[in-house]
Amino acid sequence: MQTADAPLNSHAAPSIALLRGPAPTRKAHEASALGSVRRLVKDEEVFVEGDRAAFYYKVQSGAVRTFKLLSDGRRQIDAFHLPGDIFGMEPGEEHRFSAEAVGDATIVSYRRSNLGALDQDDGDVPTQMMSAVLLSLVRAQNHMLLLGRKNAVEKIATFLLDLSGRTANNDQIDLPMSRTDIADHLGLTIETVSRSLTQLERQGVIELPAHRRFIVLRNRPALERLDM
Template identity: 85%
Template sequence: MQTANAALNSHAAPSAALLRGTPLARSAPEASALGSFRRLAKDEEVFVEGDRAAFFYKVQSGAVRTFKLLSDGRRQIDAFHLPGDIFGIEPGEEHRFSAEAVGDATVISYRRSNLNAETKDAGDIPNEMIPAVLLSLVRAQNHMLLLGRKNAVEKIASFLLDLSGRTANTDQIDLPMSRTDIADHLGLTIETVSRSLTQLERQGTIELPAHRRCIVLRNKPALERLDM
């Protein structure tokens, strides 16, 4: 995972802020010159699988999950998108996944047809597109490896390290998502997620304060060994 991310950073240096998961919009007027703001309540849909992909989106605040409902009713969460992340970019005319807000969130929607060389006042968005696509590819590859080759504790370790690298406070993670969300992202049950977190806490690798959405990383090298 570290090698892939290093390669991505070497090709996307002009948009390093995007790769860190930090907001790229410098101001609301610049962001709104080409896109429009949309406030979302918890679990509110951004788009549904099969919708026409006329827009793509950038998270301004909060978090968004993209997911697919399987034929048996199970939900597979593809990714969590944090402030600064661009999502909803599609190669075809329809969205292949659904997207909804994890909690209260704000996104900026951009019309795909406006993104061309002659668009004025586009800001940095056209330059962010290639790094965003590359980043999505790397994360998809890492997620595929995680689902297919890692045990439950290793999956949790990888997930925590990924979130840590995308937030300002790398030693404490305030989870925007529930344990059910985590389970549906990692291909686990909620009971297995809870047991794995408790195991890591007993080993002194993490700390689970009384606030269930907060996780303190006490021993990152131990997590990194599990992530290898």
């Protein structure tokens, strides 16, 4: 695994409105009551690969990463889950990935055994579950293409466009993850991530303010051309 460092400053995967919808209805509050709120600190585990998949989760604040540790100690980050995202849903009885908080985060955990009750009480919940599964599939397909066919700068461009499509102010991205996280997600080294970001900044495509947690997108069409 690469050493940790300070946080950094295809077209984005389509958003699923149901995961970031309007103010909760009475039924949604009832459904939420079946979940348990959990507050996490940086790097705190949610579950570990091989754990029994008795729960699934929804991010309320912060970010969660899901990942696998390879036999040689390297880490491959599968996805970053942001507020509104559902994660931890499994087809089998065990988790295939590990999950932990990127920074301070709040999640809601739901028992898989309660899905039947939710189906009866709130017709929106099964739709949310299906939307979450479809969104995960889209992102997994995009990530597979990114890892297999794109160079370093193209990977960074795709990553930034995806994040920008998942944030309210999509021309200014607050990155909760470190350069190490980005490298482990994109299959790059930390040095390559830094060089690629600097290259994009010199070309006027992005801006890296002094506060390195932020990236400003200055030329979205240029990023989109790199993402094609």
